[in-house]
Amino acid sequence: MERFIHRAAGLLADAGSLVVYLCAALIVYDVVARLAFGQPFAGTADLVAIALVLVTFLQAMKALLRDRLLQMTLLLDKLPGRLLAIAMAAANVIGAALFLCLAAFAVEPILQAYRTHEFFGTDAFRVTAWPVRLAVAVLWCLLAIAFLTKARVSLQRTSL
Numbered sequence: 001m002e003r004f005i006h007r008a009a010g011l012l013a014d015a016g017s018l019v020v021y022l023c024a025a026l027i028v029y030d031v032v033a034r035l036a037f038g039q040p041f042a043g044t045a046d047l048v049a050i051a052l053v054l055v056t057f058l059q060a061m062k063a064l065l066r067d068r069l070l071q072m073t074l075l076l077d078k079l080p081g082r083l084l085a086i087a088m089a090a091a092n093v094i095g096a097a098l099f100l101c102l103a104a105f106a107v108e109p110i111l112q113a114y115r116t117h118e119f120f121g122t123d124a125f126r127v128t129a130w131p132v133r134l135a136v137a138v139l140w141c142l143l144a145i146a147f148l149t150k151a152r153v154s155l156q157r158t159s160l
Contacts, residue, residue: 009061016058043125057139085158089151096147106137
């Protein structure tokens with residue numbers, strides 16, 4: 001299971017990198033079209049704003065699994081090994097609970113967006129809201145699984 005989680009995290013992070021490159025290309029296109037032809041792409045700001053949210057959670061899983069998230073080392077550096085493992089496991093379980101709660105609370109807004117045909121953007125460019133909301137909620141669930149994986153690994157390493 002751990003191998004699957006790490007592989008999924010890598011694929012999601014790669015997808016996030018691809019989205020960043022596509023955003024950069026879109027911004028370049030928008031600037032060139034604006035300056036050269038006076039015709040900017042109407043949806044640039046909306047697409048980049050949505051992409052930033054997606055990129056954050058596409059890459060969060062890999063950052064978590066590689067211990068690249070911010071930690072408060074002031075306290076952590078003072079804890080003995082076993083207590084540190086328990087503290088890290090508890091923090092990871094809390095992180096998992098947080099993201100599962102976020103995903104659970106997102107169900108109704110996703111359904112509402114689907115029923116009402118909610119969209120992001122302006123009249124010039126629209127993005128249907130429910131697929132974006134659903135993607136973020138799924139990414140939150142995957143992130144929760146990664147947090148639980150980290151908690152298990154943390155406890156196993158100290159032979160608790």
